Amino acid sequence: MTTISPPLVTSDSPLAQQKGPNPMNAARDTWLIFRRSLTLTLRQPVWIIFGLMQPILYLVLFGPLLDASVKAANVGENAFNWFIPGLLIQTAVFGGAFVGFGLIAELRSGVVERMRVTPMSRIAMLFGRSLRDVVILSAQAIVMMVVAIPFGLQIDLAGAVVTMALLVLIGLALAPLSYTAALVLKSEDALAPVVNGVALPLLLLSGILLPLALAPEWLKFLSTLNPLTHAADAARALFNGDWGNPEIAIGAVIMGALAVFAVWLASRAFGRAVA
């Protein structure tokens, strides 16, 4: 038993002719995984609705309270034009941060392991799911904007479109990080405190719920270190059509860099866990 036998003919396999990795396969497999995961998510729309319930409650029950604060902080005329951009970002952050729970369910069901044994592109497992996440959070953002119009939200259409692009970047930053944490931790019980422990301080420090203009100096300083603060400022400028505001570029560059980093990190995690 010291020699390895010569290769065998497996002519009965229709796939025997295919050779080597192919970048087209990554695109094709990404599309396959995207379609599958979107279909399965839509079959259980309760999670999408659940993800929308919280921001809509904030919009309806908390938004009207902001009028006085927004005027006191002198950050805008219209409370909803100040509040909704931040709320969209909050929805994208939470939507993205929680996707790891779905992956853990898939790990447990054995679906991920089954697909790891196929020759499919490893990176498509990440890209297909992240694409699904971005599509869902975009749909949620559109619903929220439409719901907010009767409350007095004024939309600069071009600004709203660019805000959507910003939300996509946030999704591409948060979802891959959540998947990476899920692959490492492998259990909901371990993932939940990590997600909450990261997402909650980030949101509180981003000036999404109340204007930071009213905050003490140390809190203001901390908030400038938070990438979400810049994303929220960028989104507000975009909603007001304030195209000359440098925060737009700052927010976009920061979130873009974060998204690139997150995708890079998650690609490695998927490549390793799934090698």
Added chain:
Amino acid sequence: MTAPTKLGATMIVTRDLARSFKTRGGTVEAVRGVDLRVGAGEIFGFLGPNGAGKTTTLRMLATLITPTAGEATVAGADLRREPQEVRRRIGYVPQGGSTDPAETGRGELVIQGRLYGLSRSDAQARALEVLRALDLEAAADRGTGTYSGGMRRRLDVGLGIVHRPAVLFLDEPTTGLDPQARARMWDEIKALREAGTTVFLTTHYLEEADALCDRLAIIDQGRIVAEGTSDELKQAVAGDVVTIGVNGAGARVLELVRPLPFVREASHDEEGGLVRLYVDRGEVAVPQLLRILDAAGYAPTSISLNKPSLDDVFLRQTGRSLREEPAA
């Protein structure tokens, strides 16, 4: 066998394959140097208790984890250098299931086929073929969450053979199934062999290894302790097996019978309630044993005479019984 046999062809060869895991308590050597050779078109069984290293070996051969030492060739492709080639040529059915409860059986088969490179129409045609072969057509468009255990397990197997692999790995294919579903699964596995597929399965059921497998390897604590056909393995345990119930007096009875000329090997179980003897000719040994025990003042509570089973093979190699495994 009606399938075209590739005589002498080897589907799986491993050499000194090993895998250790680092845990907080130190390094655990799950598999310690496994040498295997599995021929084309055979059903090869990997028999051993839970934690023996069966699943770890299988996961290595299916490219899910990398070996820490050794090498292997699977379906003609080198495991370390061409894992992607190995993946194209094998199917793998994991132990705990492999389907999403919200997806339909047909949906799972179609995406699986597509991930193996089939076009949409080819994948749909193949899915239908597999659904028919496994008698799942009526449930094809229901979510797999509504399937019975046996149906879900058949679908798992279907997912493993969508691309007509040369080798199919099955991890504990019948664990948790009721007797009917198990018999059914055995038939499906035999049908796969008839179609020319090499099947490599793990099991901790003696009956399964005995009834289903052309050849088997017995693994314990990460090492292969015996390999061959079921009959070969049993013949190695020469003679007959006599089991005597002695009501807790195992140690003393053992001392009494061990020196007897016709007793080849003797042992007792942990509680000392059963003494197990390997003897040359059971029909001669039993009356003599009874006389000796009677003279020494022991009244056996039971006595049985059997041909050796795979459990005896395991017992002889490891000193433990597979049947003593607590039901998982």
